Amino acid sequence: xxxxxxxxxxxxxxxxxxxxxxxxxxxxxxxxxxxxxxxxxxxxxxxxxxxxxxxxxxxxxxxxxxxxxxxxxxxxxxxxxxxxxxxxxxxxxxxxxxxxxxxxxxxxxxxxxxxxxxxxxxxxxxxxxxxxxxxxxxxxxxxxxxxxxxxxxxxxxxxxxxxxxxxxxxxxxxxxxxxxxxxxxxxxxxxxxxxxxxxxxxxxxxxxxxxxxxxxxxxxxxxxxxxxxxxxxxxxxxxxxxxxxxxxxxxxxxxxxxxxxxxxxxxxxxxxxxxxxxxxxxxxxxxxxxxxxxxxxxxxxxxxxxxxxxxxxxxxxxxxxxxxxxxxxxxxxxxxxxxxxxxxxxxxxxxxxxxxxxxxxxxxxxxxxxxxxxxxxxxxxxxxxxxxxxxxxxxxxxxxxx
RNA sequence: GGGGGUGUGGUGGAGUGGUCAAUCACAACAGACUGUAAAUCUGUCGGCCUUUGGCCUUCGUAGGUUCGAAUCCUACCGCCCCCA
Numbered sequence: 001x002x003x004x005x006x007x008x009x010x011x012x013x014x015x016x017x018x019x020x021x022x023x024x025x026x027x028x029x030x031x032x033x034x035x036x037x038x039x040x041x042x043x044x045x046x047x048x049x050x051x052x053x054x055x056x057x058x059x060x061x062x063x064x065x066x067x068x069x070x071x072x073x074x075x076x077x078x079x080x081x082x083x084x085x086x087x088x089x090x091x092x093x094x095x096x097x098x099x100x101x102x103x104x105x106x107x108x109x110x111x112x113x114x115x116x117x118x119x120x121x122x123x124x125x126x127x128x129x130x131x132x133x134x135x136x137x138x139x140x141x142x143x144x145x146x147x148x149x150x151x152x153x154x155x156x157x158x159x160x161x162x163x164x165x166x167x168x169x170x171x172x173x174x175x176x177x178x179x180x181x182x183x184x185x186x187x188x189x190x191x192x193x194x195x196x197x198x199x200x201x202x203x204x205x206x207x208x209x210x211x212x213x214x215x216x217x218x219x220x221x222x223x224x225x226x227x228x229x230x231x232x233x234x235x236x237x238x239x240x241x242x243x244x245x246x247x248x249x250x251x252x253x254x255x256x257x258x259x260x261x262x263x264x265x266x267x268x269x270x271x272x273x274x275x276x277x278x279x280x281x282x283x284x285x286x287x288x289x290x291x292x293x294x295x296x297x298x299x300x301x302x303x304x305x306x307x308x309x310x311x312x313x314x315x316x317x318x319x320x321x322x323x324x325x326x327x328x329x330x331x332x333x334x335x336x337x338x339x340x341x342x343x344x345x346x347x348x349x350x351x352x353x354x355x356x357x358x359x360x361x362x363x364x365x366x367x368x369x370x371x372x373x374x375x376x377x378x379x380x381x382x383x384x385x386x387x388x389x390x391x392x393x394x395x396x397x398x399x400x401x402x
Numbered sequence: 403g404g405g406g407g408u409g410u411g412g413u414g415g416a417g418u419g420g421u422c423a424a425u426c427a428c429a430a431c432a433g434a435c436u437g438u439a440a441a442u443c444u445g446u447c448g449g450c451c452u453u454u455g456g457c458c459u460u461c462g463u464a465g466g467u468u469c470g471a472a473u474c475c476u477a478c479c480g481c482c483c484c485c486a
Contacts, residue, residue, distance in 0.1 A: 038438050059437070088437045096439095103436050120439090162437075200437090228437065257437035278438050285441040286434090301430080324441095325429095332441040 003154055003196045003223065005252040005273075013359045015244060015271030018351060021057075021252055023080040023154035024194050025072065028056045030252070031268045031354075033259060033347045034082060034276035035340055039064050040074035040151075042340070043281055044333040047076030052312050053340040054348075055079065059276045062147050063089040063130075066137060071151040082276070083153040085144045085186075087200065087228070088257065090128045091162035094121030098164075103257050105165035105232050123161060125178065141185035149192050155254075157226055158186035160200040162256075165230040172204035180216050187220060196223030198254060204229055207242050214246035224252040227272075236263065240270035261290070261346070261370060265363055268350055280343045284335035287324045289317065290342045294370055298335070299324050311345070312337040 001024045009018040021028040035042055035050075037058040042050055050058070058079065060071050063086035068074070071081060096102065098119045120131040127140030144159035160179040163172050183199050190197045199217035203209030217225060225247050231239055236258065247253055252273045259267075259277025267275050280290070289296040289310070296303060298320050306317035313334045323331035346366075353362035 034437090036438065043438080044441065061437080064438085082437090084437050089439090091437090093439070157437080160437095226437075231436090254437085260436060263436075275437095277436050278440085279436055282435065282438065282440065282442085286443090287441090288435085297433095300432095327441090329441075335441090 002193055005196075005224065005250070007250065009355060011354045011359055012357075013354070013363075014269035016268050016354055016359065017271060017273070018354050019252065019273055021080070021273070023196075025078055025080045025154055026056075028080050028274070029351060030273040031347060031350060032056050032274045033264070033280075033343050034059050034254075034274050035343075036276055036278045036281055037075060037081075040068075040071040041076075042336070044285065044336045045340070049312075049333070049337055050075075050077045050079070050340075053337060054344050055340060056344070057082065057274065059084055060151065060153065061088075062086040062144055062151065063137075063139070065151055066139075066147060068147075069150040069152070071153055080155070081153040082155040082254075083148045083151050083157070084256070085148065085157040085159040085200075086128075086139045087144075087157070087160035088162050089130060090121055090123065090139075090160075091164065091230075093130055094119045094123070094128075095164035095167065099166040101164055101166060101230070103162075103230055104236075105230060107233055123175075123178075125181075127159070127182075128161070141182040142189040145186050145189040145197075149190070149195070152192075153195065155196045155198060155224065156190070157198050157256075158183040158200055158222075160202060160228060162228050163202065163204045163230060165205055165232060167204060169206055169209075172202075172206060173209055176202045176204070176209055176213055180213070183217060183220065183222075187222065196252075198222055198224040198226045198252075200226040200228040200256065201243055201247075202229045203243075205232055205235060205239075207239075210239060210242050211246060214243045218247050222251070224254060226254045226256050228256040231258075237266045237270065240267065240272065244271045259343075262367075264346065264350070265367070268354075280339040281336050284339040285332040287320075287331070287335065288339075289320070289335060290339050292366070292369055294372075310334060310338040311341040 003021065003023040005019060005021050007017050007019045011017065019030040021030055034057045035055045038061045040060040042058065056079065058075065059082040060075070061084045065071060071083065072078060075081065122129045127138055127143070130137045130139065139159060141159040145156070148156040159182050161175050163175050167175070179200065179202050187197065199220060199222040201210065201213045201217055203213040227240065227243055244253065253271060255267050255272045255275035257277060259275050259279050264275070287297060287299045289298050296317060298317055303317050303321045306321070308317050309315065310317065310320060315334050320331060320334055323334065349362065350359070353359040
């Protein structure tokens with residue numbers, strides 16, 4: 001079966017749209033959040049757990065699964081899947097080390113490497129060579145596509161280079177043009193009809209390059225489009241506004257590696273259909289629990305007696321607090337179950353709001369509660385300890401959940 | 403009764419004459435995390451200050467030796483072990 005994408009409603013909220021992505025492994029209601037399953041596993045979760053979180057779509061990584069086959073079998077769950085091409089590792093093992101940066105550049109960043117974090121990547125027209133523990137892995141557009149075809153995800157990506165936000169114009173331009181040539185090679189190498197191949201828009205922080213990239217790729221017969229690369233913290237909305245209008249309207253659009261709570265709203269309004277991010281899973285393992293009242297750093301002593309229940313497992317925050325403090329291995333799983341469900345639930349609510357026209361109101365109410373404007377530091381610091389039972393069990397979820 | 407050992411910051415535990423406010427670990431506290439080099443990493447962690455530095459008080463208690471002591475000596479107090 002060939003995957004299809006159909007838009008069934010457009011919102012007045014910017015370019016937001018509701019759609020349905022049908023794949024051989026199931027149907028995805030969009031906008032959707034994609035859960036990261038790098039090694040074809042969501043860290044700490046079992047296949048049954050993944051189902052419990054009502055995850056619609058996961059993304060695995062070709063670099064980490066190099067030479068393997070049948071990623072769905074490794075995942076153990078029959079749900080739609082993407083594979084990334086390995087292009088991001090060209091960044092995270094390369095320029096990200098040299099520039100000491102992550103995907104989103106923070107305001108005021110100016111550090112570069114002191115030389116302790118050597119890039120292990122060298123890039124040529126042919127592809128990227130990544131040194132791994134003595135040996136060397138050469139990834140080319142053709143070999144990336146070959147692995148992605150054998151992994152068998154429903155949506156796959158062209159092999160690209162994700163540039164650093166600190167790369168200058170000249171480098172970014174050359175890199176982007178090479179990524180375009182690689183995109184064409186990826187397209188030619190791709191044979192499976194039951195997979196959608198997405199092109200990836202690059203261009204870094206430069207508006208003209210972004211436009212050029214979007215136009216170039218839009219002219220090629222991709223099944224969908226990814227928007228990749230790095231952003232300044234404040235530039236994402238502008239970048240998406242620049243790029244999206246040049247992409248074919250009827251094709252799905254994926255925002256690669258973006259997904260803080262605030263980013264989700266920006267992306268949805270910009271007309272993004274799917275986005276993936278490690279935030280729910282990684283931060284869960286780092287003891288950050290997402291709630292409608294904001295992020296709970298569950299290790300802090302003020303949550304020791306917090307009886308609010310987690311999603312999915314229904315364990316209390318207080319219990320999770322004790323598990324994290326005890327370095328109990330179960331903590332990561334309970335936290336991940338909760339966060340993944342919470343993010344999926346947020347997207348469910350966004351879709352419902354888009355469907356019934358209440359999006360703008362929903363967003364305002366949600367964000368007011370999730371991250372209230374900072375109060376002036378008050379003179380007498382009120383106690384922050386949460387009293388037993390004070391919030392009851394309605395802390396996160398609109399009725400329906402549970 | 404005799405002999406031996408030991409007492410260090412929230413905890414464990416280094417340090418046996420100067421470079422010691424005292425290695426390190428844990429706890430605590432604060433922060434970070436955006437196509438997963440990440441169930442991780444960073445910072446603070448006796449007090450005060452004009453904080454790339456300065457001052458004060460600390461290593462069971464009280465004295466002593468010394469230019470100088472957590473480190474040596476004496477007494478005392480607590481705890482532990484062995485022999486009676």
